[in-house]
Amino acid sequence: GENVEQHPSTLSVQEGDSAVIKCTYSDSASNYFPWYKQELGKGPQLIIDIRSNVGEKKDQRIAVTLNKTAKHFSLHITETQPEDSAVYFCAASMYNNNDMRFGAGTRLTVKP
Amino acid sequence: DVKVTQSSRYLVKRTGEKVFLECVQDMDHENMFWYRQDPGLGLRLIYFSYDVKMKEKGDIPEGYSVSREKKERFSLILESASTNQTSMYLCASSLQGNAYNEQFFGPGTRLTVL
Numbered sequence: 001g002e003n004v005e006q007h008p009s010t011l012s013v014q015e016g017d018s019a020v021i022k023c024t025y026s027d028s029a030s031n032y033f034p035w036y037k038q039e040l041g042k043g044p045q046l047i048i049d050i051r052s053n054v055g056e057k058k059d060q061r062i063a064v065t066l067n068k069t070a071k072h073f074s075l076h077i078t079e080t081q082p083e084d085s086a087v088y089f090c091a092a093s094m095y096n097n098n099d100m101r102f103g104a105g106t107r108l109t110v111k112p
Numbered sequence: 113d114v115k116v117t118q119s120s121r122y123l124v125k126r127t128g129e130k131v132f133l134e135c136v137q138d139m140d141h142e143n144m145f146w147y148r149q150d151p152g153l154g155l156r157l158i159y160f161s162y163d164v165k166m167k168e169k170g171d172i173p174e175g176y177s178v179s180r181e182k183k184e185r186f187s188l189i190l191e192s193a194s195t196n197q198t199s200m201y202l203c204a205s206s207l208q209g210n211a212y213n214e215q216f217f218g219p220g221t222r223l224t225v226l
Contacts, residue, residue, distance in 0.1 A: 032213060098206070100157075102155040102156075
């Protein structure tokens with residue numbers, strides 16, 4: 001089955017700096033890669049996703065890149081703000097497959 | 113907005129007790145999921161259901177069972193709680209026809225088994 005690895009487990013950046021979180025997956029059949037943000041006391045919430053037919057997707061300060069050959073994908077947050085502090089999870093799944101596999105999570109701290 | 117609610121935010125139970133965790137979603141989603149969240153392990157799927165009375169085992173079903181009698185409600189049952197089931201439990205739901213499987217999560221129930 002699919003296995004998703006996520007690094008780093010913790011990340012601390014200064015406000016205004018960029019943050020990058022990386023994930024690798026094992027099953028080449030996976031074609032959907034969402035990123036979830038979990039704020040304190042809340043459930044994870046989808047912030048961006050990418051499908052295997054594109055290599056990059058951007059939404060304001062957040063971007064995700066996908067390298068299908070190497071089987072890895074990354075989340076990039078630019079101009080970080082204190083409200084970006086949260087736990088971020090990457091995930092991978094196949095089309096119409098409800099078996100979504102999550103990474104272990106990255107705790108991002110943005111220092112003002 | 114999709115809303116997924118869980119019956120309790122915090123729960124303390126004793127070893128051997130039978131524990132019920134309830135989840136309700138209000139968006140008519142066919143799929144519902146129960147995950148367990150532990151530090152360093154991410155979210156691990158316990159069970160999911162794609163229709164009323166239907167269920168599928170996830171990665172860690174041992175010690176758990178589920179019930180889905182109505183479309184909007186999905187219950188997780190710990191038949192005899194043990195200390196190693198102390199964890200955060202997250203419920204999620206998604207549309208059957210949502211090909212890219214976005215899942216909507218509840219706020220979680222932090223369960224402590226003494």
